[in-house]
Amino acid sequence: MxxxxxxxxxxxxxxxxxxxxxxxxxxxxxxxxxxxxxxxxxxxxxxxxxxxxxxxxxxxxxxxxxxxxxxxxxxxxxxxxxxxxxxxxxxxxxxxxxxxxxxxxxxxxxxxxxxxxxxxSLAPLLRAGALEVDPRARLARIDGKVLALTPKEYALLEALLGQRGTVLARGALFERLYDARSDASDKVIEVLVSTLRAKLARAGMPELIETRRGFGYVIPA
The missing domain is CATH 3.40.50.2300 (Response regulator)
Known part of the structure; x- marks a missing residue:
């Protein structure tokens, strides 16, 4: 947030x-x-x-x-x-x-x-197949099992799933997840995507997040 x-x-x-x-x-x-x-x-x-x-x-x-x-x-x-x-x-x-x-x-x-x-509360649950994200509880579940995500990983997943089908640029995701005083560069988003993908893969959803080279990341509709 x-x-x-x-x-x-x-x-x-x-x-x-x-x-x-x-x-x-x-x-x-x-x-x-x-x-x-x-x-x-x-x-x-x-x-x-x-x-x-x-x-x-x-x-x-x-x-x-x-x-x-x-x-x-x-x-x-x-x-x-x-x-x-x-x-x-x-x-x-x-x-x-x-x-x-x-x-x-x-x-x-x-x-x-x-x-x-x-x-x-206007869109309380976000879903993609077996994945369910609950913005009210700030939890993500696959087949009912809670994923152990860091706050930044959760925020990234919610941002992508909340705009499912829309390609989000690395810079736009960085602006959403990091404040104006952050010393990090927007390349940190690549690291977050990598760690999030690994956790999703271990839970049975290895190909949820797609990379569009030169454009950004997307969860296809």
Whole structure:
């Protein structure tokens, strides 16, 4: 999952990014509202974790902007503003959830996953033959047996199966799986495809992912 944290506290923003990356997510960090809008315009995020009291452009304005139009990301407001009126206004502006600081990290992570599942619920199960991918549980199964995938391998499989029949370029997959500060090159996608193919082969599906030379990867429809 690709996340954007919008938080002007350097310590909190850093700690959240480290924890979420450790849990397998691609995470960008914006320290003000203007930077948040620039990130949101450049990348497709699953969820924004948004503070409200921000320099340059406040969180209310960021919320309104990112929720305009179709295909907008989920937004979890994370704020020290604890009045009912603030929560009501944020929800009315399109926020999907609201968590008051201070907070427990486990609760924050659970709420992020819940917000992301609301989008996934439109197509809860992805299938290709004996393979079933459940975006809500973030699990892949073949003939009912769960595949032991790393978070990046799972994200790659979900991306390919979610756009089955469409060839996805290496760069597009890299952008989905890795944040803007990553030191890796998009060649890491080749390694992930290789390890994912090996696990699929051991589970009985050795030819699921095809390579289209010069174009990218695809799971045929």
């Amino acid at each position: 690709r996340l954007l944290i919008v938080e002007d506290s350097p310590a909190l923003g850093h700690d959240l990014r480290v924890a979420l990356v450790r849990d397998g997510h691609a995470v960008d960090l914006a320290v003000d509202g203007a930077q948040a809008l620039a990130f949101a315009a450049a990348y497709a995020y699953d969820v924004l974790v948004l503070d409200l009291m921000l320099p340059k452009v406040d969180g209310w304005a960021v919320l309104q902007r990112v929720k305009q139009g179709e295909g907008s990301p989920g937004v979890l407001v994370l704020s020290a503003r604890d009045q009912v009126a603030d929560r009501v206004e944020a929800l009315n502006l399109g926020a999907d959830d609201y968590l008051v600081k201070p907070f427990a990290y486990d609760e924050l992570l659970a709420r992020i996953l819940a917000v992301s599942r609301r989008g996934a």
